[in-house]
Amino acid sequence: MGRGKVELKRIENSASRQVTFSKRRNGLLKKAFELSILCEAEVSLIIFSPSGKFYQFSSHDMERSVARYRSEVGLPGTNDQRSRSLEFWRSEIEELRRTINKTEAQLRHFIGEDIAPLGLKELKQLERQLKTGVERIRSKKKRVISEHIKLLKSEQRALQEENARLQKRLHELPDANVSSRIPEPNACNAFHQQRIFLDGSHH
Template sequence: MGRGKVQLKRIENSMNRQVTFSKRRNGLLKKAFELSVLCDAEVALVILSPSGKTYQFSSNDFDTTISKYRSMGGLPDLNEIDARSVESLRNEVENLKKFAVSTEARLKQMCGEELASVGAREVKQLERHMRTGLQRIRVQKRRLLTDHIRMLKKKHKDLQDENAFLQQRMKEACKALEKRQVNKPPGIFLQDLNEVY
């Protein structure tokens, strides 16, 4: 009988998490060693624990394996990464600034401000967008009001039903009291009403 399928999610209990890390780390290191021996492969493995400890395995010299990997284009030089990432971040920031400025100008135009630089065609397009947006808002408002009215009607009907039920009980209680009040003085009516309930 095999083990059940393990659900892959973070283990909440820190003790269990540490034990699982230790066992799986050892298994991974063992598999890396077996791969290097059985297949005559050059294997380098680095494991960083949550506590900050480093575990590594290399079938040859670790630095030599990493250098070979870099020369094959697998891992770019750190200076090259920094220069490329800084340049791409600058481009992204510039694009986001332009997008923010154009979006802000569009928003102002939709509010009816700064229309001097807008042509007749763009004004018509803005008007069409505004009409469409207003129509959507009206449809949503109508739907919300209809839902609210439906809820209030249901609540009104429930209250009417409850009122009718209470009136029926009151009539029954009064009839029961009338039967009991035949020989009693009139001052005991409220006390008898409480006894009926």
């Protein structure tokens, strides 16, 4: 009797799934090898395991097979990709260089340097930008000063409250010293009774 048909679905048990992967991977690599020998076919096989491990088989040079595949499906070759990549980065570098030069020129204009080539339109635009910048700086300066004044006032109130508390304690200290030197009534009575007893014993 032949084996029953295996239902194609994900194997839930991880150990069984790994065993099945190893067996079928080896079988697939064997079939690829046999196909290349029996039929003189150019066979290339690439496998990535679920954990990311890499396996491959190629009856010929793998790079040549990949280049042939890319050519067949209309994908750019490796050399074309490198050329396009270099061209792209050259363009990016040139664009960044132009941006840097433009920004440096604007900074020099803001401090009044290299403005001789500027026309009336550029000078008016520069003046508006400077006015806007000065207004923003003044507004920020006012906010910083206002916040600083609030902080100083808060610290002043805290110091005044602390000073008042210390003054109150200072005024309370003499009364506490005097009261500590005055004997309590019970202590005075006991002292007089002891004197009377001692005087009587002498007689």
